[in-house]
Amino acid sequence: MSFEIEKNLDQTYVMPTFGRSDVEFVSGSGMTLTGSDGRTYLDFLAGIGVCCLGHAHPAVTAALERQVGRLLHVSNYFYIEHRGETAALISKLANDDMAAAAVLADALAAVSALGSDAAPEVRAAAEQAVAEAAAPGSGEQVWETFFANSGAEANEGAMKLARLWSKRHGNGGNTIVALRGSFHGRTLETVAATMQNWLQDEFRPLPGGFVACTPNDCDELRALFAAHPGEICAVMYEPIQGESGVHPLTPEFMACMEELAHANQALLLADEVQTGVFRSGKPFAFQTYGVVPDIMSLAKGIAGGVPAGAVVAKKEVADTFRPGDHGSTFGGSCLAVAAAEAALVELTRGRYDERAAEVGAYMRERLAELPHVTEVRGAGLMLGAELDAAAGDAHDVVARALEGGAVINATGATTLRFLPPLVCEKSDVDALMGVLEKALGA
Ligand SMILES: Cc1ncc(COP(=O)(O)O)c(C=O)c1O
Numbered sequence: 001m002s003f004e005i006e007k008n009l010d011q012t013y014v015m016p017t018f019g020r021s022d023v024e025f026v027s028g029s030g031m032t033l034t035g036s037d038g039r040t041y042l043d044f045l046a047g048i049g050v051c052c053l054g055h056a057h058p059a060v061t062a063a064l065e066r067q068v069g070r071l072l073h074v075s076n077y078f079y080i081e082h083r084g085e086t087a088a089l090i091s092k093l094a095n096d097d098m099a100a101a102a103v104l105a106d107a108l109a110a111v112s113a114l115g116s117d118a119a120p121e122v123r124a125a126a127e128q129a130v131a132e133a134a135a136p137g138s139g140e141q142v143w144e145t146f147f148a149n150s151g152a153e154a155n156e157g158a159m160k161l162a163r164l165w166s167k168r169h170g171n172g173g174n175t176i177v178a179l180r181g182s183f184h185g186r187t188l189e190t191v192a193a194t195m196q197n198w199l200q201d202e203f204r205p206l207p208g209g210f211v212a213c214t215p216n217d218c219d220e221l222r223a224l225f226a227a228h229p230g231e232i233c234a235v236m237y238e239p240i241q242g243e244s245g246v247h248p249l250t251p252e253f254m255a256c257m258e259e260l261a262h263a264n265q266a267l268l269l270a271d272e273v274q275t276g277v278f279r280s281g282k283p284f285a286f287q288t289y290g291v292v293p294d295i296m297s298l299a300k301g302i303a304g305g306v307p308a309g310a311v312v313a314k315k316e317v318a319d320t321f322r323p324g325d326h327g328s329t330f331g332g333s334c335l336a337v338a339a340a341e342a343a344l345v346e347l348t349r350g351r352y353d354e355r356a357a358e359v360g361a362y363m364r365e366r367l368a369e370l371p372h373v374t375e376v377r378g379a380g381l382m383l384g385a386e387l388d389a390a391a392g393d394a395h396d397v398v399a400r401a402l403e404g405g406a407v408i409n410a411t412g413a414t415t416l417r418f419l420p421p422l423v424c425e426k427s428d429v430d431a432l433m434g435v436l437e438k439a440l441g442a
Helices: 003-013 058-068 083-094 098-113 120-134 151-169 188-193 197-203 218-227 251-263 334-349 352-368 394-404 426-439
Strands: 025-029 032-035 040-043 143-148 175-179 210-213 232-237 267-271 295-298 309-314 373-379 382-387 409-412 415-418
Touching (some): 058 334, 083 309, 098 334, 143 151, 143 334, 151 267, 188 197, 218 232, 352 382, 352 426, 394 415
Parallel strands (some): 175 210
Antiparallel strands (some): 032 040
């Protein structure tokens, strides 16, 4: 279909919830996207932080191809391949135990590499190696996963779990503290948790049970707990607020949230939808702070581009759920967990946490050297660059960068955001800088 026909059909029949750039992408490979006109673009957005291994990564593609011809979906009433394996790997990663995660990832890769003609005893030995690598060590914190389809759905599940835990095991409180400037999704409940007026106002009345706190204001949080004794079941936060401009929480505030939440029988609920899955320089961004949440939500990069989300919680909290308390028809479908296993195995074995930290540090330095850039924020390969007034509107800079052959994003009139695939190399960063220098009018 020609671009003009495609664009016309889209504009006629698709709801106008997104303003689209004037380009149609038809294929991709690694860091590169190809438009329908044959032009190539360097992708520093990765589908908003989704395509963590870039486009058409062979490990994800092979896993999907294998699964497509085997089984797409049977529902959560049955056991399937890849679901438990993926959850086990998430558990090791949540403990930041890269040695244990690597042993499991290697064992999973060895099973995937077996052909259908592998001798039964060879297969049995490879599978036994997975079982051994996945088994919890003595005293090891076990994390359990509920598979969902998106970030908003993961946050819905996480908030339900926090309320249920409080009802069954805590003080019975059902209020959730959410931070001003947060973004937790587009469903009504997650809009209620998204403390930004422009995203909430036209959708009122919103579900109740939320109170707002200013990020990094420990005194305000303390006052909220004092004003709502026994009512608060969770504090919900993005370790780095993404959609509102890449604003990291301070380590002091993280420690304050931990102290106050646990002193008041409330849970820490980290929304790692954007920060998670190796992007921050650690498997999950909370690990850069050393403040461990009780529940975290994941999505975006977790399945290398296939829609998937996850609620991950410490076993003692997760086991609050009983059959029937929560569910999803599609969540954790055969296709999604096959892709998630392949993506997480590759990220673990390739030490993409270290790569994101190293290339991210380089990118940070290079961004800071650009004209009109007054500040660079973020961690690993989740970066925001603040522009001065002379740079003009950041959305225009994004448009000029696209003209120049690079896909980036703006979170507002003054902030450029970068969420490249984690396969990004320093040479890609250098190429982007050439485009940005021109886009910024240097
Ligand atoms: C931190 C955070 N939470 C939740 C969401 C919602 O995720 P989804 O669009 O997959 O529902 C997003 C999306 O950008 C996000 O950045």
